[in-house]
Amino acid sequence: MITEPIKIAHISDLHILGKQDRRQLDDLDRLFAHFNISGFDHLVITGDLSNSSNPEEWRIVKEKLESHGLYHWDKTTVIAGNHDLINLEEEMRFYNALNPLPLLRKKAFDRKMAAFCTFFQELISGEEHGERAFPFVKIINYPSVRIAFVALNSVYPWYPADNPLGARGVISAGQLRALSAQSTLASLKECFVIGLCHHAYRVYGTDSLIDQAFDWTMELKNREEFLALMQTMQAKLVLHGHFHRFQSYVVNGITFINGGSFRYTPQRYSELLIAGQGEFSQKFINFGLSG
Numbered sequence: 001m002i003t004e005p006i007k008i009a010h011i012s013d014l015h016i017l018g019k020q021d022r023r024q025l026d027d028l029d030r031l032f033a034h035f036n037i038s039g040f041d042h043l044v045i046t047g048d049l050s051n052s053s054n055p056e057e058w059r060i061v062k063e064k065l066e067s068h069g070l071y072h073w074d075k076t077t078v079i080a081g082n083h084d085l086i087n088l089e090e091e092m093r094f095y096n097a098l099n100p101l102p103l104l105r106k107k108a109f110d111r112k113m114a115a116f117c118t119f120f121q122e123l124i125s126g127e128e129h130g131e132r133a134f135p136f137v138k139i140i141n142y143p144s145v146r147i148a149f150v151a152l153n154s155v156y157p158w159y160p161a162d163n164p165l166g167a168r169g170v171i172s173a174g175q176l177r178a179l180s181a182q183s184t185l186a187s188l189k190e191c192f193v194i195g196l197c198h199h200a201y202r203v204y205g206t207d208s209l210i211d212q213a214f215d216w217t218m219e220l221k222n223r224e225e226f227l228a229l230m231q232t233m234q235a236k237l238v239l240h241g242h243f244h245r246f247q248s249y250v251v252n253g254i255t256f257i258n259g260g261s262f263r264y265t266p267q268r269y270s271e272l273l274i275a276g277q278g279e280f281s282q283k284f285i286n287f288g289l290s291g
């Protein structure tokens with residue numbers, strides 16, 4: 001029997017500005033309608049859904065997904081980006097005026113993270129209410145292939161010296177531990193594993209000289225640990241965003257796809273086709289544009 005490959009759409013960095021930006025909302029409607037017409041099996045959004053970590057901006061994304069019938073556990077997966085959890089202006093004001101203690105700030109960050117997970121709980125656990133959070137593994141059995149999405153949080157709290165722009169990332173030790181557990185690895189057997197993380201393994205991913213500079217304010221601090229985990233899981237693909245550029249690159253046999261930014265290029269997205277036996281293909285698509 002010949003089965004169709006599984007079609008996954010990947011977008012990132014929506015940076016939704018609010019209800020007043022009609023153009024952005026219309027673009028989002030157009031994109032989601034296009035995904036439905038094209039018959040995608042799943043949509044992945046790799047963080048920075050909102051621009052100023054305002055739950056009202058999360059709500060806009062949720063409502064748009066709902067109105068296109070995409071707000072279901074088996075239809076869409078989202079992870080958080082730094083703009084979903086950190087409001088830089090607020091952090092600085094808060095820090096200067098009231099709260100120099102890193103522990104209290106970390107607590108506030110954890111609360112924000114929990115709020116994000118509660119808000120999008122249905123897409124995390126399949127239940128409307130609950131407290132499941134990162135990391136989570138979503139395994140979907142399609143007729144031709146069993147796909148496991150391994151979703152991590154890579155947002156690192158704001159710290160004045162170590163993370164002055166709130167844009168550095170880290171995968172916490174707890175997440176690395178949970179995902180390296182034998183029981184987790186056993187559940188991934190015979191799955192086509194796709195890692196999801198907001199931050200880039202490579203901040204710059206081209207050979208051009210200018211791109212070989214390294215910007216530490218954007219980096220994933222423990223990217224080598226993350227890569228080692230992805231190798232242990234035998235991940236074929238990692239989808240990320242953060243660095244607003246559409247690109248793909250291969251590291252140690254794992255293909256990394258950067259989903260670019262919907263905010264800046266709303267007609268472009270990444271399409272993945274997954275066949276059985278671990279075969280896949282990927283391309284960036286400009287829909288509605290010729291040439």
Ligand SMILES: [Fe+2]
Nearest residue numbers: 013048083242
């Ligand atoms: Fe972003």
Ligand SMILES: [Fe+2]
Nearest residue numbers: 048081082242
């Ligand atoms: Fe980001």
